[in-house]
Amino acid sequence: MQRRTVLKGAAVGGVVVLGAGFWALPTSVAPAALNLxxxxxxxxxxxxxxxxxxxxxxxxxxxxxxAQSIDYSMDGYPELKPAWFRHSVGPLAFSVFSARGAMRHNLHEAIPGATPLAEPASTAAALARLQGAFARFAGYQGELHPHFAYGALNHEEYAQAHVLHLYNHLSLIRSADQSA
Structure with a gap:
């Protein structure tokens, strides 16, 4: 009984935090359309x-x-958040991001259980890897694996999640001539 009360409290607390977080999300224009x-x-x-x-x-x-995140959506994430999270807080967070058209998350936190981010090491090769992952995802017809935090997403929802994820990370990347 106590465990259920704690879980309910965590879920309600998550709703309050996410509701407040909705208004804290960036409202600037995305760098392009919110699609693949x-x-x-x-x-x-x-x-x-x-x-x-x-x-x-x-x-x-x-x-x-x-690229890892995109690949894991097709191949399976190495670790998942607990089922209660993937059926409550996670989907709620995604619905807030989706409704707002923007994502905000820890931009320095690796995907749980993911391999190191060292390969490929060059920016050009890593960019090509990411473009390849998006192309593979666009043509993917198989069953998608549950997101490690958001749970089950269909192809359209995953596409939006991947694009929002990319745009959030790109907020910290500039051309060398614009960084000053």
Missing amino acids: QGAEQVLSGLVGRELVSLKGWTPAEVFNHC
């Missing part, structure tokens, strides 16, 4: 440019991280 084509357009615009990170991960690490 928009993401590809943005990534194509980065090809051949010298990129820097304002803080945290390097651009190559960011691209590898985003």
